[in-house]
Amino acid sequence: MAEEENGAAGGGEFYLRYYVGHKGKFGHEFLEFEFRPDGKLRYANNSNYKNDTMIRKEVFLTPSVLKECRRIVSDSEIMKEDDNNWPEPDRVGRQELEIVMGNEHISFTTSKIGSLMDVQTSKDPEGLRIFYYLVQDLKCFVFSLISLHFKIKPI
């Protein structure tokens, strides 16, 4: 297998963090997860609506799982994008995506994206679409991992 240093399956650094949240009448509500280089997956979900408990879970993943996460990121080609022309975080909410892969480190921020309509009408629809789908694929992966391991329903 040709595994270059920074490729999807390659070695080198890998770190990923995603945050989405807003501050409103129920306080600071957010969802955040991160994949750490030692394999630790952390997941936090804070909703102050009705019950104000914060869900915080962590579990160690095997290298195979990290590798799959890395493949998903690499296939998306998000590292080639730039958040320069994306909508800025606003009162409705903010998203943050931080990834270290090989010798590249991105830290993108943008507003919440309600639908693909928001993507189409933005100044960088191609880039934002990549972000939009990658975030959904990552959430889907993390929710499966967390719900299978802990038997909780994320969100």
Added chain:
Amino acid sequence: MATAADVDALDFEPDDDDLMDEDAAVDVDASSPRASAPIPKLKSAITGGSVAVAPKKTKGRGFREETDAERNNRMSGRFDSLDSDGGPGPERSIEGWIILVTGVHEEAQEDDLQNAFGEFGEIKNLHLNLDRRTGFVKGYALIEYESFEEAEKAIAAMDGGELLTQNVNVDWAFSKGPFRRRNNRRRSPRGNRSRSPRRRF
């Protein structure tokens, strides 16, 4: 403390006349005086300085903002985990043992996985997630067995095997503790390394 991120943030000012800084993040030359140039640090408060970060090419508005304190607050505190001794080896999930299948064909159906993996034991749970853009299978599946032995048999029999004309890899999903990265053995000695070499389970 003036963090590396603070300094780095300046690189993104368009009217910054010191363009050298940007190069420094790309060209790593140990003999250059630039080697001591600021290293972008991970913004996450959780990870903080515990990750050895080589000089990186950085990009994004996130480097220009100072939200570390808030993030600290957000991710500090106790995270729940299932009891684990932290050692090597697979970790049991709350109701069983989870394995990850990768290299799954994009047109695979749940039945295909049931047929291939059901023979090692009853599948208690199967997640075959879809690519949100294409609607095809994303490429992985998570499968839960009740017993360690069933999961172990599935891994032994199916890892490297073929499913719908594609080679699949099968491994445990969860681990009792951290792993050491394969390509980082040569880095300088530091604390908190895992005790034993990484192994395939």
